[in-house]
Amino acid sequence: MKIICVGRNYAQHIEELNNEKPSEPVLFMKPDSAVLPDKNPLYLPPIAKDFHYEVELVVKINKLGKFIQKEFAHKYYDEIGLGIDVTARDLQSELKAKGLPWEKAKAFHNSAVVSKEFIPKSEFNDLDNLNFSLKKNGELVQKGNTSHMLWKIDELIEYISRFFMLKKGDLIFTGTPAGVGPMSINDEFTGYIEDREMFKVRVK
């Protein structure tokens, strides 16, 4: 299983980090070892000082495919979950400035919080108008709606599968909306799709 992540997929988040709006999706990967085991606290490794949360809708791929066309992309996923793309922001900024790959800042142990539960997409009226949000210590810090994605799920699958063969069980992190911010020890994060609680995790 691999995790393919999309960067810069929400205009307001691009602005908050002073990034350029990309002409194509920005992609990076996390290994399966990045997934935080269920019910474990989120131990942040001693590799950076400034860790950020980025709540993202997660798509679970259900079969093998490459060069998938947009109009068939919907056949390659049945379920939607929620995750946090945990980011070592200070390290990422360093790597970015040097033009180096981001993996050390994005793919470390526990850098992928993934909801245990995935919701069948048939339960939603419109996947391109889905609300999701993140609370930090009970306070709303991020809220997004998939209608604001620069590239929609099916377009992402088309693009990603040109470069990487998708396999059953692969996860796509579809990008974070505005409102990213720091994680500190003892913070508790709760993620929601619409009103449904998808995960609760404590930072250690």
Ligand code: MG
């Ligand atoms: Mg992200």
